[in-house]
Amino acid sequence: MKRTVLITGATSGIGEAIAHSFAQNGDRLVLTGRREERLSAVKDELESTxxxxxxxxxxxxxxxxxxxxxCQKIxxxxxPVDILVNNAGLALGLEKFQDYVTEDMLTMLDTNVRGLLLVTRQILPQMVEKNQGHIINIGSTAGIYAYGGAAVYSATKAAVxxxxxxxxxDTVATDIKVTTVQPGLVETDFSLVRFHGDQERAAQxxxxxxxxxxxxIADIVLFIANQPRRVQISDITIMANQQATGFTFHREQ
Ligand SMILES: NC(=O)c1ccc[n+]([C@@H]2O[C@H](COP(=O)([O-])OP(=O)(O)OC[C@H]3O[C@@H](n4cnc5c(N)ncnc54)[C@H](OP(=O)(O)O)[C@@H]3O)[C@@H](O)[C@H]2O)c1
Structure with a gap:
């Protein structure tokens, strides 16, 4: 049966890829994000493909x-929303805490934590009412292993x-599932956003x-969502092969 999947931050990167996976699986998509023209482009592509x-x-x-x-409009x-993927998020800056731009710290907190809370608070009651649903939250290896210059980003992902x-x-007595997906290094616009549009630094x-x-990551999210009723994947961590912890990498010269 077709499920309704609500994805935040579906305009690029991991969120857009997750939209592709669920669309290919035959599910109905509700896509959100700030960039309206990107939302339309992703919608057109999913509909035609x-x-x-x-x-x-x-x-x-x-x-x-x-x-x-x-959310009430949706x-x-x-x-009803069957699956909520809380993916919208970002890192801004990579500075020592004592040097951090306050605005960047607060934007991370507001997006990664406050935003996730606000959306979930709107959608969860209807899941509880139906006694069915799945919340999939995109955390990060940064939430497990803090790394230099990322105290606040790591803290937001630990909060997730x-x-x-x-x-x-709080939902243990219901059929609702909750999963944290903790990716390591994924090549998206993430670094471009983190470095405030500095393409060279992001590529580096x-x-x-x-x-x-x-x-x-999208393939794994679909796998998580396609488990039978009795199976709840609580957490999953996915690292790049050349990544050992949050910020320990082996770089080929
Ligand atoms: N890439 C990585 O290495 C990595 C690793 C671990 C975890 N993650 C997490 O994965 C998630 C997706 O990141 P990504 O790598 O796919 O980066 P991305 O390509 O930059 O995508 C970020 C998405 O979040 C949305 N977003 C940002 N601020 C928002 C806001 N205030 N309101 C609504 N949507 C907002 C963006 O949409 P708009 O700009 O259109 O609003 C965009 O769709 C994030 O939570 C990130 O922390 C990424």
Whole structure:
């Protein structure tokens, strides 16, 4: 049976790849993100490639009022959400904490933690009512292993993991599943965003490492979502082959 899958941050990278995986699987997609033209482009591609049913709702996850309005609109117009993928997120900067730009710290906190809370708080009650649903939160290896210059990003991703655990406890008496997916180094626009659009610095970051691709993570997310009722994958960590911990890499010269 077709499920309705709501993905935040579906305009690029991992979120866009996850949309492809579910569309190929025959599920209905509800895509959100801030960039409206990217949302339309992804929708067109999914519809023409997989004949998928795709709804798009521009949404900044940091805006509490907007999130409440859009999520209720989705529930009214599209219907119940079976799978919520909380993927919208970012790192900004890679500086020592004592040198960090305050605005960057707060944007990470607001997007990665506050945004995830706001969206989940809107969607979860309907899952509880139906006694069915799956929340898949995109954490990071940074949430397990803090690394230099990323104290705040790591803290936000540790929060994602602990929030997932807490929500799993609060819904344990229901059929709802909660999963934290913790990817390592994935080659997306992530570094371009982190380095405020500095293409050279972003490219340098992946040099000499065979990084994970967004589709690798998407394949795993679909696998997680396709398990039978009795199986709940609580956490999964995926590293690049040349990655040992959050920030220990082997670079080919
Ligand atoms: N790439 C990695 O190495 C890596 C590793 C571990 C975890 N992750 C996590 O994976 C997730 C996806 O990142 P990515 O690598 O795919 O990077 P990406 O290509 O830059 O994608 C980030 C997505 O988040 C959305 N987003 C950012 N701020 C938002 C906001 N305020 N409101 C709504 N959407 C927002 C962006 O959409 P708009 O700009 O259109 O709003 C975009 O679709 C993030 O949570 C990231 O922390 C990435």
């Amino acid at each position: 997989y004949q998928a049913t795709v709804f798009t709702y521009p949404m900044d996850v940091r805006d509490a009022e907007l999130v409440a309005t859009i 529930l009214n117009e599209v219907g 993991k602990v929030l997932s655990d807490g929500i799993r406890i 970051f992946y040099k000499g490492i065979e990084a994970l691709q967004a589709q690798d």
